Amino acid sequence: MIPSSPVKSRPVYLPFGISPNVQFSLILTDKPTLDPSCLRSETDPDTFDEVWVVHGGSTILPQQHNGLRSFRSVSQLTETLAGRLAHEQMGLRLYAAGSEDFIWKTARIAEQAGLSRDEYSLFKLGPLTRTVMCAHCHTLTRNISMTLITCDGCGATLEVRDHFSRLHGAYLGVQADAETPGILPTVEALT
Amino acid sequence: MMDTLALRVAERDLLSPTLLRLRLTSANANKLPSVTPGSHLVLDLPVKDGARRNAYSITQAGKGGTFYEIIVRHSPTSRGGSAFVHKELTVDSILNASCPSNFLALESTAKKILLIGGGVGVTPLLALARARMERGETLEFHQFCTPEEKPVFESLLAPFGQGVACVHAGRNALDFQTLFRRQPLGTYIYTCGPNAMMERVLTEATAMGWPERRIHQESFGAGGGNPFTVTLARTGGTIPVAEDQTLLDALESADVPITSLCRGGACGMCRTPVLAGTPEHRDHFLSADEKASGRWIMPCVSRAHGACLTLDL
Numbered sequence: 001m002i003p004s005s006p007v008k009s010r011p012v013y014l015p016f017g018i019s020p021n022v023q024f025s026l027i028l029t030d031k032p033t034l035d036p037s038c039l040r041s042e043t044d045p046d047t048f049d050e051v052w053v054v055h056g057g058s059t060i061l062p063q064q065h066n067g068l069r070s071f072r073s074v075s076q077l078t079e080t081l082a083g084r085l086a087h088e089q090m091g092l093r094l095y096a097a098g099s100e101d102f103i104w105k106t107a108r109i110a111e112q113a114g115l116s117r118d119e120y121s122l123f124k125l126g127p128l129t130r131t132v133m134c135a136h137c138h139t140l141t142r143n144i145s146m147t148l149i150t151c152d153g154c155g156a157t158l159e160v161r162d163h164f165s166r167l168h169g170a171y172l173g174v175q176a177d178a179e180t181p182g183i184l185p186t187v188e189a190l191t
Numbered sequence: 192m193m194d195t196l197a198l199r200v201a202e203r204d205l206l207s208p209t210l211l212r213l214r215l216t217s218a219n220a221n222k223l224p225s226v227t228p229g230s231h232l233v234l235d236l237p238v239k240d241g242a243r244r245n246a247y248s249i250t251q252a253g254k255g256g257t258f259y260e261i262i263v264r265h266s267p268t269s270r271g272g273s274a275f276v277h278k279e280l281t282v283d284s285i286l287n288a289s290c291p292s293n294f295l296a297l298e299s300t301a302k303k304i305l306l307i308g309g310g311v312g313v314t315p316l317l318a319l320a321r322a323r324m325e326r327g328e329t330l331e332f333h334q335f336c337t338p339e340e341k342p343v344f345e346s347l348l349a350p351f352g353q354g355v356a357c358v359h360a361g362r363n364a365l366d367f368q369t370l371f372r373r374q375p376l377g378t379y380i381y382t383c384g385p386n387a388m389m390e391r392v393l394t395e396a397t398a399m400g401w402p403e404r405r406i407h408q409e410s411f412g413a414g415g416g417n418p419f420t421v422t423l424a425r426t427g428g429t430i431p432v433a434e435d436q437t438l439l440d441a442l443e444s445a446d447v448p449i450t451s452l453c454r455g456g457a458c459g460m461c462r463t464p465v466l467a468g469t470p471e472h473r474d475h476f477l478s479a480d481e482k483a484s485g486r487w488i489m490p491c492v493s494r495a496h497g498a499c500l501t502l503d504l
């Protein structure tokens with residue numbers, strides 16, 4: 001489902017479709033406006049049995065879905081998910097679409113509930129921004145689009161690496177002038 | 192090459208007219224190699240017309256390498272290894288065996304395991320179930336057998352308790368769909384028994400959304416089928432394969448060098464190229480595409496559709 005990219009730990013996401021023949025399918029998203037163009041053409045959002053959305057206040061897609069549930073926050077959704085999966089049966093497929101830290105948070109809950117990699121799919125939505133974890137103070141800094149950032153926690157200037165932590169759903173950021181103090185690499189846009 | 196173990200028959204216990212339980216200890220008072228649940232042992236059986244190497248699951252292993260226990264089914268039509276075990280082996284008989292190997296290991300992340308056995312396919316499942324029970328982990332065990340054998344299997348499964356283990360007389364005594372639908376997330380299936388039963392488990396479960404990787408199967412070399420003839424393209428010989436003999440046994444009896452390990456279609460060691468004829472695949476090693484191509488066969492379990500097969504040997 002997730003082929004490797006040149007840097008091993010950096011996930012590559014495929015557009016997803018729904019597995020046929022499943023007993024129950026649940027899609028989770030933290031993007032209230034789930035852009036249908038992200039889904040493979042044959043995927044109709046209405047075919048999910050339930051859609052769980054972290055509601056950001058704007059329109060929710062799909063508009064009229066019977067199994068639609070709104071959540072106030074990511075943590076409210078993930079807690080509900082853990083409780084729900086504890087009582088679910090085999091034949092379930094879980095899909096998570098949204099920001100990288102959100103989808104990997106749900107992946108962790110899925111694994112804890114006993115789902116294997118064949119039973120959940122992750123899809124990254126939205127701008128190419130990253131969440132960066134500071135290697136020094138472990139603070140997460142969100143919505144990063146450039147290769148050099150200032151850590152929200154310790155204020156260090158961090159260089160954003162391609163190394164991705166599935167546990168934290170974040171890329172690693174390390175002190176940018178660690179090799180030659182005072183000399184910073186050039187700032188580039190992340191791809 | 193593989194290490195050989197010398198084993199002594201320490202106990203012999205006829206469970207039913209056709210099921211014999213043997214307790215094997217080391218013939219030279221050594222500690223037996225420790226085994227993981229699901230392992231099997233390949234016994235060298237010196238039958239009259241040569242040697243048979245039969246794989247038997249270890250149903251129980253003594254703590255500290257003190258013994259292995261196996262259960263051997265003797266089918267009335269068999270002239271091969273199992274007949275030898277039933278008729279010739281007595282307490283204190285000495286046998287050679289290869290070191291145990293395991294192709295049915297427990298999944299460490301399983302939240303639950305669902306065991307489905309048919310007939311003597313119960314053997315590897317007993318070891319898996321016992322290991323889960325000893326660790327206090329969840330399991331559910333369903334065993335199919337004939338009505339006559341129900342009491343024997345009930346006593347084999349008794350240690351797991353009612354509600355956990357259940358013996359069904361007749362193949363339609365259990366509805367797989369209902370069973371599969373109520374399994375919690377994180378369940379793995381382990382099935383061993385006749386091919387038709389394992390096929391049914393696989394098809395019904397995958398049709399309900401179980402990933403294939405959640406279903407582990409083990410077949411045993413026996414099974415039998417129509418007799419056929421193999422032609423060896425390189426060496427030019429022809430070898431008959433009897434109905435109660437595996438292709439691997441036939442090749443070995445004719446001294447054709449061929450490597451094998453599991454003798455149950457799981458490890459891939461015996462893979463042999465096919466040049467002509469249509470294999471009847473019974474293994475779990477080749478992919479569906481490889482099977483469809485007809486270019487390979489696993490002689491330890493698979494046979495031929497039709498009367499002959501030509502192998503690149």
Ligand code: FES
Binds near residue numbers: 450458476
């Ligand atoms: S010996 Fe293992 S697949 Fe044949």
